[in-house]
Amino acid sequence: MRGPGMAIVFAVLAGAGTAHAQRATERYIPLGQSPGVSGPRTVIGTIVAVEPSERRIDLEGPAGRASVRLEESTPVWIDRHAAGLPSETGSFADCQVGRMAEVAYADPEARQHAAWLKLRAEAPAP
């Protein structure tokens, strides 16, 4: 029984290495302020290129240029707190050149895929 038992143990614990951070309240945290994540595990910058067919965006920021891919399931939030408004759920279509964005990497080592993306709301028209 020990052999199959070990297999089940490993199967049960297989998800133990998955991300353990909570996504739900992340949407309300302003761009650049996610504790323990903003900075070391994100890139903040202006969107300089968008490639819809690959769901990929390029950002240019203080740390240089970064290119990251968004999956269909990657959450996109629009940070409107500076205007006193609640955050909104966005989509890839909201990723437009010139907008300020923060991308959290799904794997900070590989820096290929986004875990989530926050967009700063457009400034209200004067």
Place this chain on the structure above:
Amino acid sequence: MTRLTEPGPRAADPGDVRTGGRLVAVADTLFLVACGVSARPPQDPQAALVARGERIFFEETFDGNGRTCGTCHRAEENFSISPAFIATLPADDPLFVAEFQPALAENFEKPELMRRFGLILENLDGFDDLAHRFVMRGVPHVLGLRHSVASPAGPRTGWSGDGAPGDGSLRSFAVGAVIQHFTKTLNRVPGVDFRLPTGDELDALEAFQLSLGPQQDLALPLPLRDPVARRGQEIFLDPAVGKCALCHVNAGADADLAGRVGNQNFDTGIERLPDRPAELLGGSPPDDGFGTPGDGTFNTPPLLEAADTAPFFHDNAVATLEAAVAFYDGEAFNSSPAGRLLASLDPEGASIELDATQIAAIASFLRVINSLENIRSSIELLERAADGLGSRRAGARAFARILADIDDARGVLAGAGLHPDAVAHLKRARAMAKEASESHFLRGRHARKAIGELEQARGLMTESS
């Protein structure tokens, strides 16, 4: 090991001066009125950080709806909150903001479930459909977090192990808590409905929470004197009978399955229990646990403070310790992924089979170790009280914890008829601690007498203190 205060040079104890009782009482009153504080502030940086974290935990509303961390994690309730305690609170307590703040009247809490079962509403799967996407969970205590959140997979916080935003750490937990529970409106706009904690505040809150409860796990087996508790310990540790220690090594939160694998999540079948109280009342949707969508697993809590933190499990499904132990003898657990895992590790393929006397024995063991932890905690706080406890509010909170711990130490033993002799000492310790709380000049003397009674109680429960 973190200490709330480092032992500094002791001032001469005014309580040792032989004085008339009335004169001392008058002097106490005059002294407290004149000072406004009960003692000197902590000197070393770590103690100061912990003291700041304590103040933030209990007093900081983050410009929100009036709640603090201590609104739900009550010092006198083992940093949790029970329906019985909730019933004693005034109607304007911030816990009940959904009942008196119109902006929070819908989809912020379920007042009936809060009052009846101590359940708090959480939007762990997102805020896009507040009316339908929520779960109802009890308030986990925050004792012993130093080791219980540690996991090879990273820190595990909250009932499903994914309670914190950001990097998922204990330090980040308060950010999510403020957004979920402190907001003035359901818009949840930082700078409008609340302010988010600063980095310094997160550091202080983390330090305070890590300072609470035991700083290390027990080393089982303990030399227990009571034969029922001692047998309960044997069953608890036996991988062929109780199997409890497979997921609760040393009655903590670490698992030992294919070797020590740290603090883990499991699907133990709680959600498949029949006749769950919150379901009977209606309005409690299923809880899918870890992740979005969830995988049905929940995080393993430590057991050292289980006996005095009823009700049990993430949804407060059962109200008594014995029922919580009996859950593992039932169909819901033994047909769950976690139950099947334990059966697969058994040479006979057996699941957990316990008779009533064995369930009672395991519960007795948990009651005794809980009482011993309460005694340890009370002694630590009383020793600190003799040296001074910082601000008056901090002192009041410390004595509230001391008295509650001693009450719990008595209660968990008396609840199963355990150690009546120790219970008598605990009763005297409680009286001495109360005297200490009400005196300044004689505080040290009363505190030391209380410690003496506590040590005698402990000596009656274990063969070595």
